[in-house]
Amino acid sequence: MWLNIFFLFALIISPSFSYSELEKCDFAESIEVIGCVSPVLDIVTRLDDIGNMTRARAFRINEECKNTSRCLSAIKCTSDQKLDKTMDVLCDAFSYFSTDFFECQKNITRQNPPCIRKIGSQSQHMLSMQTEPEKFCKFTIKASKCFKEEITDICGEQYWTPINTYFSKLSKLGNLPCKLNSV
Structure with a gap:
């Protein structure tokens, strides 16, 4: 289930930097960006079930994530867009999850709460909303409230607080028309 939450983070990131700004990268910078991102993308795309994540695998992914962030920070066209800072937040979120x-995830998986289950089933629909900022914000805020309610009910407020911090940081870093720090 926490894959649903992590997916929401990734979804929030997509509109958080301007593709038109990244298009200003010259050819050499573009190759560097691909080189930075490829290792972590390769690992993440091969994840079949995050619920069966081992600590060793999580450590490896987190190390690649941090390497990606450091690599991106050295490229002017991506650091100008705060993509390295965004990657830092994603790395921190992945590490937390x-x-x-x-332990909270085990309880959520066991209980399979309806709101989180519904959000996960709407992932393809969520992608189509990215081009419609009002719908995207409405859905994202609704999903965040759902996550907050079900995580705090099942596991306690202490498990929600870091997630809310990640939402807040991503909201501030991105060019989102909605702010998630009030969820």
Whole structure:
């Protein structure tokens, strides 16, 4: 289930930097960006079931994530867009979900709460909303409230607080028309 939450983070990131700004990268910078992102994307795309994540695998992914962030920060056209900072937040979120949140995740998986289950089933619909900022914001805020309610009910407020911090940081870094720090 926490894959649903992590997916929401990734979804929030997509509109958080301007593609038109990234298009200003010259050819060499574009090759560097691909080189930076490829290792972590390769690992993440091969994840079949995050619920069966081992600590060793999570550590490897987190290390690649941090390497990607450092690599991106050295490229002017991506650091201007705060893509390295965005990657830092994603790395921190992934680390949290694969360590401290893990016990809560077991309880969420066992209970399979309806709101989180519904959000996960709407992932394809969520992607189409990215081009419609008002719908995207409405859905994202609704999903965030759902996550907050079900996570705090099942596991306690202490498990929601870091997630809310990640939402807030991503909201501030991105060019989102909605702010998630009030969820």
